[in-house]
Amino acid sequence: MHKRTVEFTVGAFMVMGIVALVLMAFRVSGLSMSDTGDTYTLKAHFENLGGLNERAKVSMAGVTIGRVTKIYLDPEWYSAVVEMEINKSMSTLSKDTSAAILTAGLLGEKYIGLTVGAEEEHLKDGDWIEDTQSALVLEELIGRFLFNKAEEG
Amino acid sequence: MVAAPAYVSVRDLSFSRGDRLIYDGLSVDFPKGKVTAIMGPSGTGKTTLLRLIGGQLQPDSGTVIVDGQDVSKLKRQQLFELRKQKMGMLFQTGALFTDLSVFDNVAFPLRVHTDLPEPIVRDLVLMKLEAVGLRGARDLNPAELSGGMARRVALARSIAMDPELIMYDEPFTGLDPISMGMIVKLIRGLNKALGLTSLLVSHDVEESCSIADYLCLVSGGKVIGFGTPNELLHDGSAEVRQFLRGDPDGPVPFHYPANDYRDDILAGSDF
Amino acid sequence: MISKIQDLGRVGVTVIEAIGAATMLLWNSIFWGGPGSAGFGDLIKQLYSVGVRSLSIIAVAGFFVGMVLGLQGYTILVDFGSEAALGTLVSLTLLRELGPVVTALLFAGRAGSALTAEIGLMKATEQLSAMEMMGVDPLKRVITPRLWAGLISMPILALIFSTVGIWGGAYVAVDMLGIDDGAYWGNMQASVEFYNDVVKGIIKSVAFGWVVTWIAVYQGYASVPTSEGIGKATTQTVVISSLAVLGLDFVLTAVMFGGV
Numbered sequence: 001m002h003k004r005t006v007e008f009t010v011g012a013f014m015v016m017g018i019v020a021l022v023l024m025a026f027r028v029s030g031l032s033m034s035d036t037g038d039t040y041t042l043k044a045h046f047e048n049l050g051g052l053n054e055r056a057k058v059s060m061a062g063v064t065i066g067r068v069t070k071i072y073l074d075p076e077w078y079s080a081v082v083e084m085e086i087n088k089s090m091s092t093l094s095k096d097t098s099a100a101i102l103t104a105g106l107l108g109e110k111y112i113g114l115t116v117g118a119e120e121e122h123l124k125d126g127d128w129i130e131d132t133q134s135a136l137v138l139e140e141l142i143g144r145f146l147f148n149k150a151e152e153g
Numbered sequence: 154m155v156a157a158p159a160y161v162s163v164r165d166l167s168f169s170r171g172d173r174l175i176y177d178g179l180s181v182d183f184p185k186g187k188v189t190a191i192m193g194p195s196g197t198g199k200t201t202l203l204r205l206i207g208g209q210l211q212p213d214s215g216t217v218i219v220d221g222q223d224v225s226k227l228k229r230q231q232l233f234e235l236r237k238q239k240m241g242m243l244f245q246t247g248a249l250f251t252d253l254s255v256f257d258n259v260a261f262p263l264r265v266h267t268d269l270p271e272p273i274v275r276d277l278v279l280m281k282l283e284a285v286g287l288r289g290a291r292d293l294n295p296a297e298l299s300g301g302m303a304r305r306v307a308l309a310r311s312i313a314m315d316p317e318l319i320m321y322d323e324p325f326t327g328l329d330p331i332s333m334g335m336i337v338k339l340i341r342g343l344n345k346a347l348g349l350t351s352l353l354v355s356h357d358v359e360e361s362c363s364i365a366d367y368l369c370l371v372s373g374g375k376v377i378g379f380g381t382p383n384e385l386l387h388d389g390s391a392e393v394r395q396f397l398r399g400d401p402d403g404p405v406p407f408h409y410p411a412n413d414y415r416d417d418i419l420a421g422s423d424f
Numbered sequence: 425m426i427s428k429i430q431d432l433g434r435v436g437v438t439v440i441e442a443i444g445a446a447t448m449l450l451w452n453s454i455f456w457g458g459p460g461s462a463g464f465g466d467l468i469k470q471l472y473s474v475g476v477r478s479l480s481i482i483a484v485a486g487f488f489v490g491m492v493l494g495l496q497g498y499t500i501l502v503d504f505g506s507e508a509a510l511g512t513l514v515s516l517t518l519l520r521e522l523g524p525v526v527t528a529l530l531f532a533g534r535a536g537s538a539l540t541a542e543i544g545l546m547k548a549t550e551q552l553s554a555m556e557m558m559g560v561d562p563l564k565r566v567i568t569p570r571l572w573a574g575l576i577s578m579p580i581l582a583l584i585f586s587t588v589g590i591w592g593g594a595y596v597a598v599d600m601l602g603i604d605d606g607a608y609w610g611n612m613q614a615s616v617e618f619y620n621d622v623v624k625g626i627i628k629s630v631a632f633g634w635v636v637t638w639i640a641v642y643q644g645y646a647s648v649p650t651s652e653g654i655g656k657a658t659t660q661t662v663v664i665s666s667l668a669v670l671g672l673d674f675v676l677t678a679v680m681f682g683g684v
Contacts (some may be wrong), residue, residue, distance in 0.1 A: 013577075
């Protein structure tokens with residue numbers, strides 16, 4: 001094997017590795033540059049998270065605008081606190097924006113859906129979203145349904 | 154006994170492999186600038202002695218001094234430095250690097266150890282190859298060489314760094330008479346031309362006697378005879394004379410130790 | 425009974441001795457520099473024989489594994505009407521598990537055994553001794569570049585395996601089974617995380633590359649220098665490094681992907 005050929009193929013091999021890594025980053029894991037861009041944090045209380053995870057999506061009208069960064073229990077109210085990062089480009093969310101925990105499909109992952117309100121003032125970094133709606137928990141729904149049926153009958 | 158000063162001097166050397174004691178208090182001096190053949194029956198660890206001198210094996214006790222330096226007490230770095238500057242070794246199989254051409258094999262030590270520019274390396278390599286008569290074979294691969302040629306290339310490689318001591322491990326084994334003649338001529342010639350101290354391990358009595366200034370006979374972990382071939386042939390002990398003449402029986406018995414032959418035979422026929 | 429225990433003890437001692445010797449070998453050869461140390465050119469040469477020469481088998485295997493994952497995943501997912509998640513299934517399986525593990529097993533068979541045989545042969549033909557006697561440290565000259573070539577090649581091969589596999593899966597899913605192109609890639613991008621899946625997979629493959637190459641060079645270096653001994657050492661390399669990869673995979677998965 002000629003020496004230059006060896007060098008060339010090894011070089012090509014390394015380049016292939018880098019190309020594979022780049023494909024993995026952008027095509028497969030959907031990493032995009034704006035992902036690491038400027039964000040601000042919002043917080044919200046929820047009665048029940050029903051399986052929401054950290055790094056879950058925060059979306060508005062089906063478009064992802066942020067991610068859940070932190071989940072913990074508020075020891076005073078015994079309710080869950082969710083902190084989320086919202087892209088700076090969405091800095092005009094009104095003060096009365098509501099947040100709901102939704103499910104993608106019937107068995108899919110949980111995410112937070114935001115619905116914008118009507119007020120003039122905007123939410124700022126560290127603000128709380130007041131109007132929240134907890135996750136639908138299947139057992140509770142069925143329980144309520146049976147209870148109602150029993151009352152009717 | 155020996156007039157020339159010693160280049161390699163071995164003192165009270167003991168070495169064992171597993172439970173088997175190979176050397177038991179061996180002491181011998183190898184004179185500078187001479188060819189000394191180390192001879193002895195198979196399995197007496199002649200090659201082991203070369204490896205001890207080269208520092209590839211560590212003695213259990215005793216010292217091996219090469220040009221004033223105690224090989225077994227050197228640090229790793231110093232040992233490699235000593236080998237690089239002063240030692241060369243020709244292995245039984247040649248031990249050429251199979252992935253390099255003949256030229257690159259001989260150039261290998263020069264390229265690794267020196268910063269000589271490539272044209273000078275080339276000249277040096279061609280000089281060494283010319284000395285062994287293989288300048289024309291420089292572009293061949295080791296796989297294309299005959300046994301004798303491979304050994305000559307290996308010889309060119311081991312003298313590439315101009316060593317002071319060169320050790321030959323069984324240089325005559327498995328060669329046709331012509332190749333053997335060439336190696337004999339080369340060993341003698343190199344010794345004369347470069348003033349090398351040469352150690353030669355062999356059990357070919359005839360070839361060894363023809364080129365060696367001194368013979369060193371090793372048996373049972375000790376030196377049993379040291380001197381010029383002539384001295385040993387005439388004045389050596391019975392065992393030395395038996396070895397040099399190749400007598401089948403003598404102090405070294407033909408029979409492996411066993412109980413009485415007659416008893417042994419009769420013991421099998423107890424029906 | 426006593427002799428059985430003695431045998432067991434002897435085996436234990438031998439194994440521990442081998443581990444010690446292998447560790448010494450690693451320590452003495454992992455760093456560059458020393459008498460007659462190998463240069464950058466030697467690394468390139470070894471990258472060629474260890475990495476480039478394993479490329480074709482890795483790429484072909486990756487493509488088929490990806491296609492099989494696509495087919496098998498489809499038949500399972502279609503029952504739940506969630507065949508759109510096929511991209512997620514194929515990519516996560518490859519990135520987290522099959523990419524690093526199958527690459528390491530193939531690497532052990534292709535490159536590891538070749539390394540052992542090559543070094544064993546160099547030992548048997550006294551090339552290593554000859555180097556020593558020239559004042560060249562064979563550990564630095566022969567082992568170091570091979571060790572690093574294995575270390576560098578393995579993650580690259582694993583990445584290529586996974587990449588080819590994901591595209592193989594896409595070929596089956598989109599072109600053969602008619603899953604929507606956007607669904608395949610979109611679901612994949614939604615669930616694959618660069619750090620959690622890609623980087624952790626790479627960490628695994630680095631660890632596997634290290635273990636396989638280490639075992640291969642040790643087996644070669646410590647082999648009995650006869651044709652029988654080299655054959656045995658080559659087999660040992662494949663067996664031991666395959667088992668080591670699978671065992672290590674469990675440990676790494678438990679540590680990195682949690683659950684334990």
